[in-house]
Amino acid sequence: MKYTTDIARExxxxxxxxxxxxxxxxxxxxxxxxxxxxxxxxxxxxxDPSNPxxxxxxxFLLSKGHxxxxxxxxxxxxxxxxxxxxxxxxxxxSKFISHTSHYIPGIExxxxxxxxxxxxxxxxxxxxxxxxxxxxxxxxxxxxELDEGSNWExxxxxxxxxxxxxxxxxxxxxxxxxxSVKDVIDLNPLSEKFLAFRWETFEVDGHDxxxxxxxxxxxxxxxxxxxxIIAHTIKGKGVSFMEDKLLWHYRSPNEDQFNDAIKELNxx
Amino acid sequence: MxxxxxxxxxxxxxxNEKIFLLVGDLGFSVVEPFSELFPERYLNxxxxxxxxxxxxxxxxxxxxCVFIYSIGNFPTLRCMExxxxxxxxxxxxxxxxxxxxxxxxxxxxASHHATEEIGMLRTIPNLVVCAxxxxxxxxxxxxxxxxxNGPCYIRIGKAGEPLVHTEESDxxxxxxxxxxxxxxxxxxxxxxxxxxxxxxxxxxxxNIVASIYSFPFIKPVNKETLIDILNSYKKIITxxxxxAQGGFGSAILELINDLLEEKKVSLLPSIKRxxxxxxxxxxxGSQDYLRKLAGLVLDKKFF
Numbered sequence: 001m002k003y004t005t006d007i008a009r010e011x012x013x014x015x016x017x018x019x020x021x022x023x024x025x026x027x028x029x030x031x032x033x034x035x036x037x038x039x040x041x042x043x044x045x046x047x048d049p050s051n052p053x054x055x056x057x058x059x060f061l062l063s064k065g066h067x068x069x070x071x072x073x074x075x076x077x078x079x080x081x082x083x084x085x086x087x088x089x090x091x092x093x094s095k096f097i098s099h100t101s102h103y104i105p106g107i108e109x110x111x112x113x114x115x116x117x118x119x120x121x122x123x124x125x126x127x128x129x130x131x132x133x134x135x136x137x138x139x140x141x142x143x144x145e146l147d148e149g150s151n152w153e154x155x156x157x158x159x160x161x162x163x164x165x166x167x168x169x170x171x172x173x174x175x176x177x178x179x180s181v182k183d184v185i186d187l188n189p190l191s192e193k194f195l196a197f198r199w200e201t202f203e204v205d206g207h208d209x210x211x212x213x214x215x216x217x218x219x220x221x222x223x224x225x226x227x228x229i230i231a232h233t234i235k236g237k238g239v240s241f242m243e244d245k246l247l248w249h250y251r252s253p254n255e256d257q258f259n260d261a262i263k264e265l266n267x268x
Numbered sequence: 269m270x271x272x273x274x275x276x277x278x279x280x281x282x283x284n285e286k287i288f289l290l291v292g293d294l295g296f297s298v299v300e301p302f303s304e305l306f307p308e309r310y311l312n313x314x315x316x317x318x319x320x321x322x323x324x325x326x327x328x329x330x331x332x333c334v335f336i337y338s339i340g341n342f343p344t345l346r347c348m349e350x351x352x353x354x355x356x357x358x359x360x361x362x363x364x365x366x367x368x369x370x371x372x373x374x375x376x377x378a379s380h381h382a383t384e385e386i387g388m389l390r391t392i393p394n395l396v397v398c399a400x401x402x403x404x405x406x407x408x409x410x411x412x413x414x415x416x417n418g419p420c421y422i423r424i425g426k427a428g429e430p431l432v433h434t435e436e437s438d439x440x441x442x443x444x445x446x447x448x449x450x451x452x453x454x455x456x457x458x459x460x461x462x463x464x465x466x467x468x469x470x471x472x473x474x475n476i477v478a479s480i481y482s483f484p485f486i487k488p489v490n491k492e493t494l495i496d497i498l499n500s501y502k503k504i505i506t507x508x509x510x511x512a513q514g515g516f517g518s519a520i521l522e523l524i525n526d527l528l529e530e531k532k533v534s535l536l537p538s539i540k541r542x543x544x545x546x547x548x549x550x551x552x553g554s555q556d557y558l559r560k561l562a563g564l565v566l567d568k569k570f571f
Binding site: 112113154157 | 308309311313314316318319320321322323324325326327328329330331332349350353354357358
């Protein structure tokens with residue numbers, strides 16, 4: 001597989017397979033972040049699947065741990081563990097919990113409670129600064145979890161510490177647990193909020209691979225400012241009947257829906 | 269205790285380059301010497317305890333031995349989920365230090381009464397829970413946690429507590445160690461945290477025939493030592509500056525019950541728990557005043 005778009009398609013199919021087999025939730029938010037993961041893991045992150053704990057690796061922390069299927073599939077395709085291991089997802093006794101688990105190679109932290117990863121990422125980025133290391137810390141959060149006050153403690157702190165090695169990505173799919181973000185707690189104007197907090201702020205179509213590549217290339221600068229990429233995404237992206245539907249935060253596809261989804265992805 | 273803690277932390281940090289101190293914008297006239305000596309291993313994160321606990325987790329993931337320092341309920345209750353999930357679930361080398369345990373900041377009101385945190389924290393797996401009894405124990409606990417690889421909570425008092433142990437006593441603690449202060453009679457007082465000096469003075473000044481044990485560790489407690497102690501006494505009195513439910517006395521009751529069930533001890537001693545009786549105190553008052561109001565006192569008739 002050469003193109004990140006092909007990899008993204010495979011991640012989507014594997015994610016669907018996992019939630020279908022396990023009758024699990026949260027496929028919508030997994031599909032919305034897939035393109036970001038496909039681009040990051042295959043063109044930007046300095047990581048080595050044969051040495052997942054390499055001290056000089058870039059750190060990627062997924063804060064929206066409930067969408068772990070997308071990350072598990074990404075890591076499997078990258079070679080951190082065999083793809084067939086994904087069959088263990090959510091099975092009794094499996095390490096493949098329905099929220100990310102740090103017991104799985106390539107996963108930096110367990111995340112399930114929202115608003116936890118960004119403060120940890122500030123600690124990682126601060127450690128790199130203090131130790132004069134050049135690896136970067138990437139943190140992917142959901143839009144809904146920006147309701148958590150802990151995130152704003154970090155958003156306030158990171159520029160003070162000049163954490164220009166910290167790259168925050170917001171998977172802005174506009175839907176949270178009980179409704180649209182706009183109706184629950186409207187985040188807009190989001191860019192302006194980050195700008196006011198002294199972050200270098202980027203906006204991107206989170207499904208446009210070339211645009212993602214451009215933006216990730218642009219956030220590598222050492223300019224004393226933490227970076228945020230607000231990625232405009234669509235919940236359920238790639239499966240038309242799941243797109244932009246709150247229902248697919250919860251629902252697991254039945255057999256027909258699963259087959260239709262795979263067929264649609266195969267035709268893309 | 270506060271002074272003993274920071275002095276010993278500085279001492280440890282001189283030889284242990286992994287030690288990193290985070291403060292939550294508190295520690296005026298306490299933490300400055302550390303920040304001046306080790307600016308690269310110090311940070312005031314501001315008034316943001318959830319962020320402080322998360323940053324501590326991140327630094328610990330990168331190999332630091334991180335101390336987070338604040339007052340009373342702020343580094344504990346305010347960021348309890350970060351302690352449970354980010355620090356303890358990942359079993360990280362973070363030491364949570366709260367000054368002002370119990371009613372130490374009594375006049376400042378209920379917000380500053382740290383009287384529930386032990387019950388909450390001791391339910392969390394991987395976490396070692398410490399409450400030294402005097403400045404000498406505070407120094408020993410600081411040394412212990414600095415050299416222990418894993419999460420710890422340290423409840424310390426304020427500044428200027430009198431010594432119980434002599435200044436020369438160079439205590440080296442092993443995990444769960446129980447310290448014998450007095451050995452006498454068939455009643456033993458088990459004290460944790462800053463109640464210790466009061467207990468010793470009460471027993472000495474009233475010529476009471478009783479033993480006193482200090483528990484700088486509430487979790488874990490060395491079971492072999494506890495079994496030996498239990499075999500020597502008919503009556504145990506536990507005393508703590510904490511709510512009765514879930515606190516030190518509860519921990520001792522649970523341990524003794526389990527030892528009895530496992531047939532490691534043969535008799536259940538009489539156990540009197542002196543602790544706060546499930547209520548808040550909403551009057552101004554010094555630490556001594558509030559302790560008395562809450563019934564954290566010994567009585568000759570208990571012996």
